[in-house]
Every structure is written in structure tokens, then in C-alpha cells.
Amino acid sequence: MKTGTIRQILLITDGCSNQGEDPIKVSSMIAQKGIAVNVIGVLDDDQTEEPVGLSEVNDIANSGNGISRIVYADVLSETVQTVTRQAMTQTIQGFVSKELKQIFGKETNEEDLPPETRGEVQQVVEDLGETVDLQVLILVDTSASMQHKMEAVKDAIDDFILSLQARAGNHYYSIFQFPARNQVVKELLPWTNDGKRVAKVFPKLAAGGITPTGAALKQAVRSFEDVPSAEEWRDDSDDIIDSSYGSS
Amino acid sequence: MTSSIHPTVRLNKHQQLKGIWNKRTYVIIRLIGEGARGSIYLALLGNRYVALKISQDSSVITAEVNVLKMLKKVQGQPLGPLLLDVDDAYVSQSSKLAFYVMEYIDGVPLGQWIEREGLSWMFPISFQLLSQLNQLHQLGYIYGDLKPDNILIDKRTKHARLIDVGGVTAFNRSIREYTTWYDRGYWKMGDRRAEPTYDLFAYAVCLLNMDPHVKIQKSSERDILKLLNQAKSLKPIHHVLNHAFHGKYQSALEMKKDLEHINAQQMKKPQSNYNTPSPKLNVWPETIGISSIIFIHVALFYYFIL
Numbered sequence: 001m002k003t004g005t006i007r008q009i010l011l012i013t014d015g016c017s018n019q020g021e022d023p024i025k026v027s028s029m030i031a032q033k034g035i036a037v038n039v040i041g042v043l044d045d046d047q048t049e050e051p052v053g054l055s056e057v058n059d060i061a062n063s064g065n066g067i068s069r070i071v072y073a074d075v076l077s078e079t080v081q082t083v084t085r086q087a088m089t090q091t092i093q094g095f096v097s098k099e100l101k102q103i104f105g106k107e108t109n110e111e112d113l114p115p116e117t118r119g120e121v122q123q124v125v126e127d128l129g130e131t132v133d134l135q136v137l138i139l140v141d142t143s144a145s146m147q148h149k150m151e152a153v154k155d156a157i158d159d160f161i162l163s164l165q166a167r168a169g170n171h172y173y174s175i176f177q178f179p180a181r182n183q184v185v186k187e188l189l190p191w192t193n194d195g196k197r198v199a200k201v202f203p204k205l206a207a208g209g210i211t212p213t214g215a216a217l218k219q220a221v222r223s224f225e226d227v228p229s230a231e232e233w234r235d236d237s238d239d240i241i242d243s244s245y246g247s248s
Numbered sequence: 249m250t251s252s253i254h255p256t257v258r259l260n261k262h263q264q265l266k267g268i269w270n271k272r273t274y275v276i277i278r279l280i281g282e283g284a285r286g287s288i289y290l291a292l293l294g295n296r297y298v299a300l301k302i303s304q305d306s307s308v309i310t311a312e313v314n315v316l317k318m319l320k321k322v323q324g325q326p327l328g329p330l331l332l333d334v335d336d337a338y339v340s341q342s343s344k345l346a347f348y349v350m351e352y353i354d355g356v357p358l359g360q361w362i363e364r365e366g367l368s369w370m371f372p373i374s375f376q377l378l379s380q381l382n383q384l385h386q387l388g389y390i391y392g393d394l395k396p397d398n399i400l401i402d403k404r405t406k407h408a409r410l411i412d413v414g415g416v417t418a419f420n421r422s423i424r425e426y427t428t429w430y431d432r433g434y435w436k437m438g439d440r441r442a443e444p445t446y447d448l449f450a451y452a453v454c455l456l457n458m459d460p461h462v463k464i465q466k467s468s469e470r471d472i473l474k475l476l477n478q479a480k481s482l483k484p485i486h487h488v489l490n491h492a493f494h495g496k497y498q499s500a501l502e503m504k505k506d507l508e509h510i511n512a513q514q515m516k517k518p519q520s521n522y523n524t525p526s527p528k529l530n531v532w533p534e535t536i537g538i539s540s541i542i543f544i545h546v547a548l549f550y551y552f553i554l
């Protein structure tokens with residue numbers, strides 16, 4: 001895995017997959033490429049906390065080295081951010097413990113260090129978290145039952161981009177939906193760091209019946225190969241930062 | 249790897265927590281708070297009451313300890329609770345968790361205090377908080393998650409204290425933690441990058457929230473200026489709030505100065521209508537009765553000792 005860039009998939013769904021490949025298997029394959037798979041399960045207002053169908057949410061994230069949460073739509077915004085941040089910290093801690101191993105010559109967890117030293121390690125983790133480049137592929141389940149949650153999903157993504165823009169490091173995001181008409185997964189927004197483009201994407205979402213989560217993950221992950229090169233990326237993001245200063 | 253961990257920790261009454269590194273023993277009294285990042289217990293160290301924060305996620309403890317240590321370096325009035333100890337302990341045979349211990353602040357959250365004691369307290373409390381924020385800003389940090397629940401009024405000293413340092417963020421970084429209603433990003437009034445104006449916006453929302461006419465949580469429209477118009481009890485400070493919402497106060501001291509000015513003006517009025525209690529002349533006719541005179545004296549008192 002390339003250090004300096006953290007790559008994540010954020011899957012927002014409300015049910016269990018019912019077609020095609022096993023999403024848990026796909027997700028562990030994706031994790032092997034150094035991409036973490038985070039999953040948020042969105043509950044209906046009348047649903048109780050952990051319905052059986054949604055347990056898949058935790059399993060996909062587990063095998064994808066990611067974080068999962070099952071929540072009601074009204075706390076989606078904060079959940080998207082917590083999940084992303086935690087997964088990022090987890091990945092960075094992975095790097096850092098490798099470094100520690102080199103220093104101490106044996107397997108060392110942050111927890112094994114005295115509290116004093118831990119503070120310094122934590123500082124490094126936080127600094128990296130703020131400054132590394134971040135690529136997030138947002139994969140939205142648009143099956144029929146998700147339709148009335150779309151407004152909340154849009155708000156959450158808007159809000160998420162606002163937080164990404166505040167980071168010192170660069171970010172790129174893209175949005176995919178599944179299922180789409182005549183295809184498993186459809187790219188709605190190619191890699192960008194322009195926050196204003198979320199609004200244009202959302203009216204286009206159309207409902208579908210089936211939930212081919214595994215296949216959708218498998219196809220969507222290919223797009224990480226299309227991320228603009230680091231050079232282009234830097235230029236772009238500078239633009240964005242400049243133009244967003246004066247606004248609002 | 250752990251996904252979807254719940255950071256809260258259940259400890260029993262009278263349970264003893266023995267620090268592995270520093271060897272101090274704490275006796276748990278009761279749970280005082282639980283949040284997204286851990287649990288807080290009232291505990292005894294010898295015969296001293298302390299607040300003990302413990303979490304399943306050790307990085308939460310470490311991060312907050314870093315902040316509390318940084319705040320400790322400040323001279324003068326304390327910013328945040330005083331850090332007393334950092335350690336690990338076995339909470340059961342198999343599970344070792346990180347915790348830290350801080351000064352226990354026996355206080356009342358800002359919202360409750362104002363409800364109980366009256367709106368006129370807003371002045372002395374604001375003066376204290378704004379000068380604390382100013383000190384923090386001088387260090388190059390903002391508080392971040394400013395909201396009434398994170399402001400405790402010490403029952404004994406009647407001084408405002410900031411707790412929960414989880415949102416403290418270095419200038420120009422992205423805000424580490426915030427709460428929807430107090431976040432200017434939510435209201436589309438700015439970004440989430442740490443700068444003093446971010447805290448002052450949040451504090452203005454705290455003030456707005458003191459007005460019984462305003463129901464921020466119930467408003468579906470994201471228009472903070474509209475809400476400001478509903479704040480009838482806060483008329484005298486509308487322009488201060490408006491200024492803060494637009495990010496026009498470059499420092500906490502500027503905002504404090506404007507509030508001091510208004511307070512000084514208010515102070516003159518009640519005396520003149522003390523004998524002729526005409527509602528028109530009253531500063532906040534709907535919320536403050538004759539008893540407010542007492543509080544205004546208290547306000548005056550705080551004004552001078554600061």
C-alpha cells in the first residue's frame with residue numbers, strides 16, 4: 001500500500017445483499033489492496049436497534065478492515081464523519097505500530113507504552129490524520145427502501161465534504177450508486193474535491209429493487225485506478241481552497 | 249481489528265481501580281457522565297473527590313490528556329479541569345483500560361443555571377468565558393465543541409468552567425469535535441477550520457439558546473439570523489450576536505468589550521426605574537422581575553473583579 005494516501009470505501013445501505021457475490025468475501029479482497037471498507041447501516045424509524053438483516057453491515061466492515069455503525073437517518077451526518085475518522089486513525093495506527101516495531105525490535109502496541117510516551121505517539125497519529133491525502137469512494141444503496149432516506153444521505157455527504165475541506169491534507173471523493181438501471185453499479189460523480197457537485201448528483205438517483213452489494217463493491221473499487229495523479233491533484237485542491245475562502 | 253466499539257465502560261459502585269504505572273487507587277462512587285467517547289465517574293482518591301474518565305478506546309484518553317497537559321501550562325485562571333493522573337488499570341481480569349483523573353467540578357450546566365438563576369447571569373458568565381477563550385486562543389488553540397452542556401458553573405465559586413476538552417483544536421486544523429446546533433458549518437455561515445471566530449459563533453448560539461423564545465432544536469430551517477429575530481429577551485445584545493454569527497469579531501476580547509459596554513448601560517437603567525417599575529423601562533420585562541436587582545449587583549461585582 002502506498003503510504004501518504006489513505007483510501008476508503010464508504011458504503012451506505014439499509015439492508016442485506018440479496019444477489020450476486022458475497023460482499024464479505026469481496027470486502028476482504030478489497031482490504032488486501034490497502035483500501036478500508038466502512039459500512040453504515042441506516043435504520044428505519046420504526047426499526048429497533050439491531051435487526052438481523054443488518055448484521056451483515058458489521059461483517060462487511062470487519063473483513064474490510066473498516067468501521068461500521070448502524071444508526072437512524074437523523075444522525076447520519078455525524079456517523080459518516082466518525083466512521084471515516086476512526087478508520088483513518090486505525091490505518092495510521094497500523095503504520096505507526098510497524099514503525100514502533102522497528103524501533104523496539106519487537107511487536108509493540110501503543111497500549112504497552114507508558115502513558116507519557118503514548119502521548120507523543122498519539123500526537124504523531126493525529127498530525128498524520130490531519131495531513132495525509134484521503135480518497136473516499138462513497139457507495140450509496142439506492143434500492144427502493146432507501147428512497148425516503150436519500151435527503152438525509154445527501155445532507156450527510158454535503159456535511160462530510162465540508163469537514164474534508166477543513167483538513168490540511170488533500171482529499172478526493174467520488175459517488176457511486178447501486179443498483180442502477182441495467183447495471184449493477186453506476187458512477188454518479190467521478191473523483192473530485194469540489195464540494196458543490198454533490199447537489200447536482202442527487203436528483204439523478206433512481207430506485208431499484210435488488211441489492212447486489214458484493215458485485216457493486218467489486219466493480220466500484222476499480223475506480224481507484226482512475227484517481228488523478230498526485231500532481232494534478234495538488235493543483236486542483238489549491239484552487240478549491242482559494243476559492244472557498246471568500247465564500248459564505 | 250475492532251469495528252463499532254462502544255467506548256463507554258461499566259464500573260461498579262465501590263469498585264477499586266488501581267493504576268498500573270503510578271500505583272494510586274481510586275474508589276468509584278458513581279457515574280456522572282457518559283458520552284460518545286467514554287464514561288466519567290466520580291471517584292475518591294483518599295478523601296478527595298475526583299472525576300475519572302475511562303474509555304475502551306485508549307486513544308481518546310491519550311488525546312484528551314495531551315490537551316489537558318497543554319492547558320496546564322497556562323498561568324492564572326484554569327482553562328478546563330486540572331489534570332491529576334494518567335494511568336491504566338485492570339477493570340476485570342482480562343481487560344486493561346486507559347483512564348485519566350481530573351479535578352471534580354461540582355457545578356451546574358450553563359442552561360440550567362440560567363433557567364434557575366435568571367438571564368442577568370449571562371453577563372458575568374460571558375465575561376469569564378470570553379476571557380478564558382481569549383487565553384486559549386492566545387495559545388493557538390480553539391475550544392471547538394462549545395455548548396451549554398460543556399460549560400459548568402461551579403456551585404461554590406459561581407465561576408464558569410469549561411469541561412470536555414475533546415474538541416480543542418490547533419488553529420487552521422479541522423475541528424475535532426462539534427455539536428450540530430453550535431457548528432457554523434451546519435448553519436452555512438462558514439467552514440470547519442479552527443479559528444477564534446468559530447468559537448465565538450458557537451458561544452453566540454449558547455447565548456441565543458438562553459432566550460426562552462428561541463427553540464433552536466425545533467427549527468428545521470437552517471437560518472440562524474431568523475432565530476435571532478425571535479430572541480425577544482436578548483434584544484439589547486442582538487447586534488453582538490449578529491456580529492459573532494458573521495464572524496466579525498476577530499478576538500474574544502472584542503466581543504467581551506461590546507458586552508461589557510451593554511452591561512454598563514443596562515446597569516444604569518434599573519436604578520432609575522426601581523421606584524417606578526414601568527414595564528417599558530425594564531430591561532427584560534418578560535423574564536426579569538424585581539429580584540433581578542440582586543443579580544445585577546452580582547453582575548457588577550463580577551465585572552469589577554475581572
Ligand SMILES: Nc1ncnc2c1ncn2[C@@H]1O[C@H](COP(=O)(O)OP(=O)(O)OP(=O)(O)O)[C@@H](O)[C@H]1O
Pocket residue numbers: 280281282283284285286287288299329350351352353354355397398411412413414
Ligand atoms: N471534571 C468534571 N467534573 C464534573 N463533572 C464532569 C467533569 N467532566 C465531565 N463531567 C460531566 O460528565 C459529562 C460528560 O463528560 P464529557 O462531555 O467530557 O464526556 P464525553 O464522553 O466527551 O461526552 P460527549 O459525547 O457529550 O462529548 C459532562 O456533561 C459533565 O456533566
